[in-house]
Amino acid sequence: MSQDFVTLVSKDDKEYEISRSAAMISPTLKAMIEGPFRERKGRIELKQFDSHILEKAVEYLNYNLKYSGVSEDDDEIPEFEIPTEMSLELLLAADYLSI
Amino acid sequence: AANLLDRRVNKVSSLQSLCIGKISKNISKWQKETGDSSKLVFNRLRDVLGGVSTANLNNLAKALSKNRALNDHTLQLFLKTDLTKLTFNDCSKVSFDGYKTLAIFSPHLTKLSLQMCGQLNNESLLYIAEKLPNLKALYLDGPFLINEDTWENFFATMKDRLEEFHISNTHRFTDKSLSNLLINCGSTLASLGLSRLDSVSNYALLPQYLMNDKFHTLSIEYPLNEEYVNDEIVINILGQVGSTLRKLVLNGCVELTDSMIINGLTAFIPEKCQLEVLSLEELDQITTDSLVYFFSKVELNKLKECSFRRCLQLGDMAVIELLLNGAKDSLTSLSFNSLKELTKDAFVTLTCPDLTYIDLGFVRCVDDSIIQLLGEQNPKLSVIDVFGDNLVTENAKTRPGLTLIGRQSDSI
Numbered sequence: 001m002s003q004d005f006v007t008l009v010s011k012d013d014k015e016y017e018i019s020r021s022a023a024m025i026s027p028t029l030k031a032m033i034e035g036p037f038r039e040r041k042g043r044i045e046l047k048q049f050d051s052h053i054l055e056k057a058v059e060y061l062n063y064n065l066k067y068s069g070v071s072e073d074d075d076e077i078p079e080f081e082i083p084t085e086m087s088l089e090l091l092l093a094a095d096y097l098s099i
Numbered sequence: 100a101a102n103l104l105d106r107r108v109n110k111v112s113s114l115q116s117l118c119i120g121k122i123s124k125n126i127s128k129w130q131k132e133t134g135d136s137s138k139l140v141f142n143r144l145r146d147v148l149g150g151v152s153t154a155n156l157n158n159l160a161k162a163l164s165k166n167r168a169l170n171d172h173t174l175q176l177f178l179k180t181d182l183t184k185l186t187f188n189d190c191s192k193v194s195f196d197g198y199k200t201l202a203i204f205s206p207h208l209t210k211l212s213l214q215m216c217g218q219l220n221n222e223s224l225l226y227i228a229e230k231l232p233n234l235k236a237l238y239l240d241g242p243f244l245i246n247e248d249t250w251e252n253f254f255a256t257m258k259d260r261l262e263e264f265h266i267s268n269t270h271r272f273t274d275k276s277l278s279n280l281l282i283n284c285g286s287t288l289a290s291l292g293l294s295r296l297d298s299v300s301n302y303a304l305l306p307q308y309l310m311n312d313k314f315h316t317l318s319i320e321y322p323l324n325e326e327y328v329n330d331e332i333v334i335n336i337l338g339q340v341g342s343t344l345r346k347l348v349l350n351g352c353v354e355l356t357d358s359m360i361i362n363g364l365t366a367f368i369p370e371k372c373q374l375e376v377l378s379l380e381e382l383d384q385i386t387t388d389s390l391v392y393f394f395s396k397v398e399l400n401k402l403k404e405c406s407f408r409r410c411l412q413l414g415d416m417a418v419i420e421l422l423l424n425g426a427k428d429s430l431t432s433l434s435f436n437s438l439k440e441l442t443k444d445a446f447v448t449l450t451c452p453d454l455t456y457i458d459l460g461f462v463r464c465v466d467d468s469i470i471q472l473l474g475e476q477n478p479k480l481s482v483i484d485v486f487g488d489n490l491v492t493e494n495a496k497t498r499p500g501l502t503l504i505g506r507q508s509d510s511i
Contacts, residue, residue: 091118095162
């Protein structure tokens with residue numbers, strides 16, 4: 001449990017830094033972080049996803065982290081914007097990450 | 100209230116449901132905009148939503164099914180493609196109209212699998228047969244609206260081109276439908292699956308019609324009455340197709356006894372056999388002796404998956420003999436679930452280089468030391484099911500990459 005951030009790497013080698021607690025929202029990433037392959041600490045390659053898809057997924061994880069604590073009665077949760085043109089690909093990524 | 104039941108305290112929806120919502124909303128919007136002449140919508144649909152490669156379409160189908168979000172709207176994503184194989188794991192929300200459009204706009208399909216296709220009706224099944232000229236393989240689960248006449252019609256249309264047919268969970272598929280299937284398509288069928296068909300009793304029809312010398316997959320599961328599938332019938336079938344069989348599934352045919360193993364399997368499966376999958380779940384009458392005999396006579400060099408789940412009488416020797424057989428090097432998946440007679444001796448020789456999964460649920464003798472041993476002896480093993488094994492504790496030593504599922508001490 002040493003570092004507070006993990007880095008996600010997309011197909012075109014773009015890197016996205018994300019807080020450990022946000023990454024842990026995804027069971028898939030959680031398994032990777034806690035799993036046996038820890039040689040390259042805190043660096044997770046997700047080469048099947050384009051950078052714009054991964055960026056959006058990271059954005060969602062942060063969004064989820066920020067608002068999941070907000071109580072039921074609060075109506076202040078803003079809507080998470082998904083651009084129409086990436087909805088299909090994003091669905092595949094979301095399915096992979098189980099988020 | 101649903102959230103409360105799920106113990107959910109927040110209302111942040113998952114990214115998957117957000118995406119699906121977005122997709123559905125857009126499809127409906129487009130349909131409204133273009134009015135009733137909307138047949139062109141899906142031509143541009145995938146362009147607008149961002150393309151998905153043909154290879155990924157089946158993944159998309161999986162993701163939609165998992166989220167129970169496959170319906171007539173989202174179905175349109177799969178129209179007008181070059182797909183030749185398509186699997187929908189949950190079609191419960193697809194209407195008969197949906198199936199018809201699918202048949203019209205995906206003419207290249209050769210293999211179609213529709214699970215939970217409760218709304219598939221007579222008209223749409225015949226549509227599928229007519230409009231998909233290349234269709235060779237059809238897997239249906241739950242097509243309970245299709246009646247006897249339509250089955251007859253359907254098999255007549257598919258005469259001489261149906262190569263794979265698997266059907267499960269419908270009470271309207273009767274003995275007559277089965278005989279129609281066999282008479283029309285018996286000579287071309289290479290793969291046949293019958294599971295939980297409550298109106299079929301005459302399984303004795305099978306042997307005389309399965310004439311294809313390339314027949315490779317037979318799956319008969321859970322007949323309504325156990326007496327319908329007896330030793331004699333299975334022996335006759337094996338006599339007909341045993342020499343080419345690659346996959347044999349007889350789960351839940353509890354009437355079968357050692358006679359089937361000795362006079363059927365051992366007698367008709369050639370010494371150097373092609374068998375890749377052997378599943379004999381819940382056959383509680385078969386014994387260690389018959390299996391030892393079978394394993395000693397037949398070389399199972401290609402066997403990958405093997406399940407003896409709930410074959411309650413099996414003991415150590417059956418396992419040991421299986422591992423002495425050539426199967427040791429090819430096995431990837433094994434199930435000994437509920438084999439209560441097994442002792443630790445059975446696992447000493449369990450060293451399979453390719454084994455990735457083993458189900459040891461309710462095998463009471465399994466303890467920490469066996470778990471450690473299996474991990475050491477089987478380099479590729481990644482999952483062990485240990486439900487109900489109270490001797491497996493948190494102290495079990497597993498190497499990295501090996502997961503135990505169902506351990507009591509892991510409860511949250």
